[in-house]
């Protein structure tokens with residue numbers, strides 16, 4: 001096999017969820033693909049970082065040069081309801097359900113000491129500032145994954161809100177646990193909407 005093809009297969013195999021076999025298939029697809037498609041793909045990969053930025057309010061991803069994302073900027077959304085998720089992909093999954101009309105806060109990770117992810121790695125401080133600065137009482141919907149790491153993150157968040165004397169400013173709710181997956185990202189719309197609808201105050 002040519003060295004160039006080997007290198008491409010290696011690069012592709014490093015992508016999440018893609019093993020050696022799929023990487024080989026994708027590399028061959030690229031080998032025979034249209035030149036314009038490959039140029040566009042290369043351009044998009046090379047510029048993805050410079051063309052995107054973090055929303056300064058909720059830490060989701062927005063277009064470079066914009067301070068806030070389209071959800072934070074949308075006056076029709078309920079800004080007194082903040083859904084706290086681990087990752088941007090969780091936000092996208094919730095948005096696909098078309099049910100939730102509040103805003104979000106993306107933590108970036110879940111607390112997981114086994115994977116060397118600690119409290120300081122998560123975007124908590126901005127969330128506490130949002131709660132602090134809110135004029136009215138807000139609902140914090142904790143939508144971390146229904147697994148060990150998600151639970152640890154949820155517990156920390158609740159304790160910290162108490163510790164920082166912010167409890168009077170929020171109603172804390174947690175998604176019901178009856179999701180079709182341990183990960184919100186992979187949950188189906190119906191179970192996600194039910195988990196949202198049947199959320200419990202904690």
Ligand SMILES: [Zn+2]
Pocket residue numbers: 055056057058059060068069070071072073
């Ligand atoms: Zn935002």
